[in-house]
Amino acid sequence: MNTSIIGSGNVAWHLGKALQQAGHKIVAVYSPTPSHRKELAEELVSAMTLDSLDMRNIDAELFLIAVPDAALASVAAQLQVPAGAIVAHTSGSQPLAALRGIAGAQTSVFYPLQTFSKSKPVDFKNIPILLEATVPETLHPLQLVANSISEQVYEVSSTKRKHLHLAAVFACNFTNHLLGISRELLQQADLPYTLLQPLIQETIAKAMQQHPFDVQTGPAVRQDQNVIEEHLKLLQDQPLYQQVYQLLSQSIQVQHPKE
Amino acid sequence: MNTSIIGSGNVAWHLGKALQQAGHKIVAVYSPTPSHRKELAEELVSAMTLDSLDMRNIDAELFLIAVPDAALASVAAQLQVPAGAIVAHTSGSQPLAALRGIAGAQTSVFYPLQTFSKSKPVDFKNIPILLEATVPETLHPLQLVANSISEQVYEVSSTKRKHLHLAAVFACNFTNHLLGISRELLQQADLPYTLLQPLIQETIAKAMQQHPFDVQTGPAVRQDQNVIEEHLKLLQDQPLYQQVYQLLSQSIQVQHPKE
Missing domain, CATH: 1.10.1040.20 (ProC-like, C-terminal domain)
Incomplete structure (x- = not known):
C-alpha cells in the first residue's frame, strides 16, 4: 500500500522501515525539521520529503501519523489528505476521536505496542499491533498492512x-x-x-x-x-x-x- | 569436598545437585520430614539421610545449611559438627553472626543469589555466589567449591x-x-x-x-x-x-x- 509518514521520531523510523521491508512503498515523509525528514527519507528510499501538512496531492492510500502525543491535536487540525484516504495515528494513549477533524478521511488507529529507540533494531514480527477504525470498511486494509509486518494483530477499542x-x-x-x-x-x-x-x-x-x-x-x-x-x-x-x-x-x- | 546438606527445600535441592555434578560427594542430607530427606537423597546418589542435627560423626568438611530464614536460629542452636568443619548458611538476609553458637566450626556464608523452584532447572554457571567467612582461612576452600559451580563468585560482608x-x-x-x-x-x-x-x-x-x-x-x-x-x-x-x-x-x- 502506498504510504505517507507524518513524523520522524522513533516510531516513524522503525515503522517506516518495517513497512518498506514488507514491500509497501513509502511515498512521502513529513517533518517540520528539515534534517529530520531528510534523514528518514534516506532510509526510506522511495520517499520524497514534505514540509507541509497539505497532502491532498500525495499519491498514497495510507497516512500514518507518528508524532508525540502533545503534537497530535495540532497535526490533526492541519492535515489534509486525498478524499477517502485512510489516516491512522500510532499513539497508545490517544483516542480515535483525536483525528475527528480530518475532512474526508477514514480515521483509524495503528498502534505498535513497543518502546522504540532508533539505535536498537526491533523485530516487528513479535510486536502487537492494535487497530481501531471509525468505519468497519477501513479495518480490512489496515489488517492487511499490519499482518504484513506482525504476527500479532488485534482490534482494540479506544476504551480498552x-x-x-x-x-x-x-x-x-x-x-x-x-x-x-x-x-x-x-x-x-x-x-x-x-x-x-x-x-x-x-x-x-x-x-x-x-x-x-x-x-x-x-x-x-x-x-x-x-x-x-x-x-x-x-x-x-x-x-x-x-x-x-x-x-x-x-x-x-x-x-x-x-x- | 565432602559435603553435608541441612535442609531439603529449593535451595538444598538445586545446590546439592549442582555440587554433585561438579564432582563433590554429598555424604548426608538432613530434614526433619522423612519423605523430604528421602526424596532429596534419591537425587544425591551418595547421600545417607539423617534425622538428627548431631553430625559429629559425619565424614564431611562442609556443612551447608539451606533452611527457611525463620528456622535458622533453631538449627544453629542444635547443630553439632566435627571440630574444624566449615559450616555455611545460604541465606541472603541473615548475617554471618546467626551461626555464632555452633561450637568448633568455621562459620561462613555461601549465598547463591537466585530464586529457585524445584520444577525449573537452573544453570548455576551464571548465578552469583556470595561468600563470607569468620576467619580468612575458610574463604579459600569456600571459593574453590563456589568456583566449581559458578563463574560469578564474590566476597561480600553481612552489611553489604x-x-x-x-x-x-x-x-x-x-x-x-x-x-x-x-x-x-x-x-x-x-x-x-x-x-x-x-x-x-x-x-x-x-x-x-x-x-x-x-x-x-x-x-x-x-x-x-x-x-x-x-x-x-x-x-x-x-x-x-x-x-x-x-x-x-x-x-x-x-x-x-x-x-
Missing part, C-alpha cells in the same frame, strides 16, 4: 486501549523506576549492578509463565516484620523510597492476606 | 549483603507485584496478558543495558498531567493501586525534575 496503557505504566514505566532505585541502592553500597541481573531475569521469566501474584516472594508476603523494619531503617535518609517500600509492602500484604 | 537484599526487594519482589497489578488490570479490561509481554521484555532488556533512570518513559516523566488524571480516574475503585500510581509517579518526577 486506555486500560492497556494504564497496565503498561505499571508493568513498564513503574517497573523501570524500581529497577533504577535498586541500581541506585547498589551503587550506594558500592556493589556492581550485574549482581542482580540473573535474579531480575529469572523473576521476569517466572512472571511471564505464571500469574505474578502466585509466585510472589520476599519479606512482605512472608510477613517478615524484622526484615521489613531493618530495610526501612536502611532507607531512613531516603524518605520517598521508604514510602515506596512501605506502600508496596502493604499492597503485597493486602493481596496475600496472612494464612 | 543486607543492602543487596534491600535492592533485590525493589528489583524483584516489588517489580513482580507491579507485574501482577498490570495483569489484573488487563483481566479487568478483558485483554490478554500476552499483549504486554514484548513490551515488558524490551523494558527489562533496556534497563540491563543502561541506567533505568536514563531511559525512563511514560506520562510521569513527560509531566503529562492529563494522562495521569485519566489513569487515576480509571483506578478510582482500587484506592490502594491509585496510591501506588500516585506515589511512583511522584518518585519518578522527583528523580526527573521538569526541564
Whole structure:
C-alpha cells in the first residue's frame, strides 16, 4: 500500500522501515525539521520529503501519523489528505476521536505496542499491533498492512486501549523506576549492578509463565516484620523510597492476606 | 569436598545437585520430614539421610545449611559438627553472626543469589555466589567449591549483603507485584496478558543495558498531567493501586525534575 509518514521520531523510523521491508512503498515523509525528514527519507528510499501538512496531492492510500502525543491535536487540525484516504495515528494513549477533524478521511488507529529507540533494531514480527477504525470498511486494509509486518494483530477499542496503557505504566514505566532505585541502592553500597541481573531475569521469566501474584516472594508476603523494619531503617535518609517500600509492602500484604 | 546438606527445600535441592555434578560427594542430607530427606537423597546418589542435627560423626568438611530464614536460629542452636568443619548458611538476609553458637566450626556464608523452584532447572554457571567467612582461612576452600559451580563468585560482608537484599526487594519482589497489578488490570479490561509481554521484555532488556533512570518513559516523566488524571480516574475503585500510581509517579518526577 502506498504510504505517507507524518513524523520522524522513533516510531516513524522503525515503522517506516518495517513497512518498506514488507514491500509497501513509502511515498512521502513529513517533518517540520528539515534534517529530520531528510534523514528518514534516506532510509526510506522511495520517499520524497514534505514540509507541509497539505497532502491532498500525495499519491498514497495510507497516512500514518507518528508524532508525540502533545503534537497530535495540532497535526490533526492541519492535515489534509486525498478524499477517502485512510489516516491512522500510532499513539497508545490517544483516542480515535483525536483525528475527528480530518475532512474526508477514514480515521483509524495503528498502534505498535513497543518502546522504540532508533539505535536498537526491533523485530516487528513479535510486536502487537492494535487497530481501531471509525468505519468497519477501513479495518480490512489496515489488517492487511499490519499482518504484513506482525504476527500479532488485534482490534482494540479506544476504551480498552486506555486500560492497556494504564497496565503498561505499571508493568513498564513503574517497573523501570524500581529497577533504577535498586541500581541506585547498589551503587550506594558500592556493589556492581550485574549482581542482580540473573535474579531480575529469572523473576521476569517466572512472571511471564505464571500469574505474578502466585509466585510472589520476599519479606512482605512472608510477613517478615524484622526484615521489613531493618530495610526501612536502611532507607531512613531516603524518605520517598521508604514510602515506596512501605506502600508496596502493604499492597503485597493486602493481596496475600496472612494464612 | 565432602559435603553435608541441612535442609531439603529449593535451595538444598538445586545446590546439592549442582555440587554433585561438579564432582563433590554429598555424604548426608538432613530434614526433619522423612519423605523430604528421602526424596532429596534419591537425587544425591551418595547421600545417607539423617534425622538428627548431631553430625559429629559425619565424614564431611562442609556443612551447608539451606533452611527457611525463620528456622535458622533453631538449627544453629542444635547443630553439632566435627571440630574444624566449615559450616555455611545460604541465606541472603541473615548475617554471618546467626551461626555464632555452633561450637568448633568455621562459620561462613555461601549465598547463591537466585530464586529457585524445584520444577525449573537452573544453570548455576551464571548465578552469583556470595561468600563470607569468620576467619580468612575458610574463604579459600569456600571459593574453590563456589568456583566449581559458578563463574560469578564474590566476597561480600553481612552489611553489604543486607543492602543487596534491600535492592533485590525493589528489583524483584516489588517489580513482580507491579507485574501482577498490570495483569489484573488487563483481566479487568478483558485483554490478554500476552499483549504486554514484548513490551515488558524490551523494558527489562533496556534497563540491563543502561541506567533505568536514563531511559525512563511514560506520562510521569513527560509531566503529562492529563494522562495521569485519566489513569487515576480509571483506578478510582482500587484506592490502594491509585496510591501506588500516585506515589511512583511522584518518585519518578522527583528523580526527573521538569526541564
